[in-house]
Each structure stands twice: as structure tokens, then as C-alpha cells.
Amino acid sequence: MEPGLEPNRRRELLRAAARLFVEKGFAATTTRDIAEAVGMRAGSPFYHFRSKQELLKAAMIEGLDSGLVRLLAAVDGVADPEICLRVLVRTHLGNLLEDDCRSPMLIYESRALDAADRAEVAAAFDRYQAPWQATLEQLAAIGRIDSAGPPKRLLMFGMLNGCSHWFRPGGALSVDELAEAAAAFVLGPQPSAQ
Amino acid sequence: MEPGLEPNRRRELLRAAARLFVEKGFAATTTRDIAEAVGMRAGSPFYHFRSKQELLKAAMIEGLDSGLVRLLAAVDGVADPEICLRVLVRTHLGNLLEDDCRSPMLIYESRALDAADRAEVAAAFDRYQAPWQATLEQLAAIGRIDSAGPPKRLLMFGMLNGCSHWFRPGGALSVDELAEAAAAFVLGPQPSAQ
DNA sequence: CCTACCGATCGGTAGG
DNA sequence: CCTACCGATCGGTAGG
Numbered sequence A, B: 001m002e003p004g005l006e007p008n009r010r011r012e013l014l015r016a017a018a019r020l021f022v023e024k025g026f027a028a029t030t031t032r033d034i035a036e037a038v039g040m041r042a043g044s045p046f047y048h049f050r051s052k053q054e055l056l057k058a059a060m061i062e063g064l065d066s067g068l069v070r071l072l073a074a075v076d077g078v079a080d081p082e083i084c085l086r087v088l089v090r091t092h093l094g095n096l097l098e099d100d101c102r103s104p105m106l107i108y109e110s111r112a113l114d115a116a117d118r119a120e121v122a123a124a125f126d127r128y129q130a131p132w133q134a135t136l137e138q139l140a141a142i143g144r145i146d147s148a149g150p151p152k153r154l155l156m157f158g159m160l161n162g163c164s165h166w167f168r169p170g171g172a173l174s175v176d177e178l179a180e181a182a183a184a185f186v187l188g189p190q191p192s193a194q
Numbered sequence C, D: 001c002c003t004a005c006c007g008a009t010c011g012g013t014a015g016g
Helices: A007-024 A031-037 A052-075 A081-097 A103-112 A115-141 A150-166 A175-187 B007-024 B031-037 B052-075 B081-098 B103-112 B115-141 B150-166 B175-187
Strands: none
Touching: A007 A031, A007 A052, A007 A103, A031 A052, A052 A081, A052 A103, A052 A115, A081 A103, A081 A115, A081 A150, A081 A175, A103 A115, A103 A150, A115 A150, A150 A175, A150 B150, A150 B175, A175 B150, A175 B175, B007 B031, B007 B052, B007 B103, B031 B052, B052 B081, B052 B103, B052 B115, B081 B103, B081 B115, B081 B150, B081 B175, B103 B115, B103 B150, B115 B150, B150 B175
């Protein structure tokens, strides 16, 4: 079996790299750590990726795009923008905290990339943000939130992504409860009883 | 002049280290970077600090404690909890974005420390959080926010600290405007016209 | 994808 | 605080 025709190993490397980059940070993770995590020898990751940076770039972009697929599937057919936001928040926290793809968190490692790679990652992050922006604009249009400007969206992502710094799965707080609290943060108090 | 009796150099090292750790991350910053930033040779920082980790720990703790001093000075004599929160937010964003002490951001580098150092840093962060917790509890007591539980506070710090990932001083958004938007996020819409 | 390896860098130290 | 240095580690490569 020719090694280059085995796409599973590439994906395994990507998953292991994403997990380690989130846990330890890009600079503190060695390519040997990543190799060991998938049962390879020290030099072998470089058969699949030209450099450590390319591993990071691929993990970020493929993680964001696969997270976006989940986002779009979750809100498919949801008309009410308030429900839509709650679903986006819950799914995003799933991307961040539950699956082994914690790539939304990796954007903060962009500084390790050069300008060209950073631009590619920024494009993937824009794609990921698109459904959020649409929902926030709908919420602003019906007066449910006061503004959908950039500060609102960026503050929101900071709040959501920051969760992976302190949230521990299996603790007193469930992801569902966390999603509820986070959505309430964005939406403010309920305007009417439900 | 004996080198050990010059406390200014120690402070210079701490400031340079804090700035570099925030910009590039702890692992990506070399002790040579720090030495160069204050005009020292490669080995000299180790005259002041036993290890790179100790530099990080000291930068975090002294940064948090000096930020706390500013926090307490800013809210001194402020009785209204809503105004108090706005002042805390504005001062915190100043600690984070304006002065060269951006230490509130450094808590996310705690993972580079061992358990004992991490506990010391956690204690400093608890001190920093105390006035926030008191203010949030007052706001909850008068019904201005719905809850002052841990998720609220942690979500809020995530939102605030995340700003240093995207906010650029001198851009279209001023720190005052950012503080306004962030405080509005925590407080929700105004209950009455002002 | 492994073996074997290299050049560079890095945290830290001895001695003054 | 500098000079001079060391051992370890790390990203990456050659050749198969």
C-alpha cells in the first residue's frame, strides 16, 4: 500500500495537530508530539505537510470549514432569528468544546503564519462568520438587539471562544447550560415571557 | 553601581517580557528577545530571574496587582453599581489595550507554568476579580442583570480579554467606544431613557 | 513512511 | 551584568 494514497493518515495528523495546538499552543507543540500522537516517527509528518506552519494552516481551514458545515446544517430551515442565534451558539460551542475539532479556537494562532497563509485563514473565518452576521442583522432589523456592527460580533466571538480557556466538560455546567447563558448574554433579557 | 541594587532593570525586564509574551506568546518568545528588548546580553535576564517561567509568573502577578490598583482607584467613591461596572470595564480595557501592562491577557499562558506557580497566579487573578464579583452581585440584587453566577463573570472576562486579539488602537473604534459597547453587552439594553 | 542525520536555536550556567 | 559556553531539543531533509 503506497503511503501517499492513504488520506486517512493526513486527517489523523490534522486532528492530532488541532488538539495539541489548542491544548499546548502552536509554538509549544513539537512536530514530534504530533507524530507520536498518531504513531509515526519524528520525520514522517513532513511526508504529508511541507512544514509545521502548513499543518497549522490546514488544521485551521479544514476545521473552520467542517465546523461551518455543521453550523449550516443546524440552522437549516430555522426561520426565527432568535432561535437561529441560539442554535448557532450551541453548535459553535459544540465545535469548540465537544468534538475533537476545536478549530474555532485556533484563529488566535494566526500570528504564527506568514501574511499569505494568514489571508487564507481569514477567508475561511469570514465564511464561518457569514451566517452569524446574517442572523445578527435580522435581529437588529426587528429591534431584538440594538446593533449588528462589528464590535458586537467580535465581542461575541471573544466571549464564545474564551470558553475553551475555562470550561471543563463533565463539570457542574453542561454545554447546553453554557450555550443558554451565552445566548442570553447576546440577546439580553427576554422581552416577553415564554 | 552594583547591578543587583538596580530595581529598575528588573521592572524593565518585566515590562518587556509582558509585552512580548502577549504579542508572540510565551513559547514563541525567547529569553534572548527579552534581553535584547532592554539592551542586555543573552544570559543576563537570568541574573534577575531564575527561569523563563519565573519571568512569566512575575509578569503576570505584578501586572494583575498593578492593574487591580488602577481598578480600585477608578471605582473609589462610586456608589451606583451600573456606573461602577462601566468604570471597571473601561479601566480593564485600559489595562489590556493602552498601557504596556497587558497582563490581564497573560492568564491564558498559565498552562506554561507548573502547579505551584499556577496557584499563585490564580490567587492574583482572584484578587483582580473581587471588585467585579461585588459589582455584579449588586447589579443582580437590584435586578439590573439576571444573574451574577460564575458563567456570567467568566463569559464577560472572555469577551473583554478577547479584545486584545482584534482591537487595534488608532483604528475606527476608540477604547471609549469599545468600553461602551462591552458594558452594554453585559448590562443589556437600557431599562430607562437617560 | 522509516532511518539517520544536520544545522540552528534555545534555556540556562560558570566565572568573573 | 558580560563573556563564553554547553547540552538538549527542534524543524526539516536525504535516501530508500
